[in-house]
Amino acid sequence: MVSDESNKEGSLVLGIDIGGSALKSAPVDTLSGGIVSELFTVPLPETATPDAMTEAAGVCIDHFEWSGPIGCGYPGVVKGGVVLTAAHVSREWIEVDIIRQLSQITRGAVTVLNDADAAGLAEMRFGAGKDYNRANGGTVLMVTLGTGIGTALFHDGQLFPNTEFGHVFLSSGIEAEDIAAASIRTKEDLSWQVWGGRVNKYLHEMAKLVSPDLIILGGGVSENFDSFQQYLNSTLEIRVAALGNTAGIVGAALAATEGISI
Ligand code: BGC
Secondary structure, eight states: OOOTGGGTTSOEEEEEEEOSSEEEEEEEETTTTEEOSOOEEEEOOTTOOHHHHHHHHHHHHHHTTOOSOEEEEESSOEETTEEOOOSSSOGGGTTOBHHHHHHTTOSSOEEEEEHHHHHHHHHHHHSTTGGGSSTTOOEEEEEEESSSEEEEEEETTEEEOOOOGGGSEEETTEEHHHHHSHHHHHHTTOOHHHHHHHHHHHHHHHHHHHOOSEEEEESGGGGGHHHHGGGOOOSSEEEEOSSGGGHHHHHHHHHHHHTOOO
16 A cells, blocks of 8 residues: 555556456556566456456556556557557447546546557656757657557657557558557567567567657567567667556556646
């Protein structure tokens, strides 16, 4: 439990990252970007419904005995608190007011944004994009390689939300995330070379589309960057997410304190 006493400055927010297979959570000190308790993960059933996810979020809230604000990353488009897409979760999510849904189980204010946007916010503030997070910082593209491909686009430190570039078509009729997500490497048992080649092709395509000054690669697989780095031949600067798998949690918490409007 994190006591009200330890949150005197109101900087602690419970960060929740809804993923394709699990919901991860931890209280985050939004001033330092640090996680103040061990990460708590609740597995999710395949294609999780709003009810299943809300129940899992409730387990996290109970685990931390949390009554303060909550920031939550959702793996799809969220506008004004309403879910518009559901690529890796149940289609029942579409048009659900996710803020209202989560508010039913918590006393604190709830903020929800796209999971990759959340990860990008954290990397820009505390991680690999820190030195680009300023006026004239240029364009930064964060790419999360996980169950799907998530993206977050920043220009001069400002987020352009809900970019959804994981769905660009790489080959005729095939979306990037259907061939280059980290989950595809595991599912199809691809070598690092084959999968790295696909990621390379994707990054070239993205470079053509948004001319980034920096690309940040995130998602769990970024921990294996050494295994596929050699297959990326972009001349662009590519960095690995500094916050690794916790970026989504930290960024969701940050969004809650900063009143990011989406
Ligand atoms: C969704 C994105 C999400 C990404 C990573 C994609 O399928 O469309 O919104 O950011 O997966 O979870």
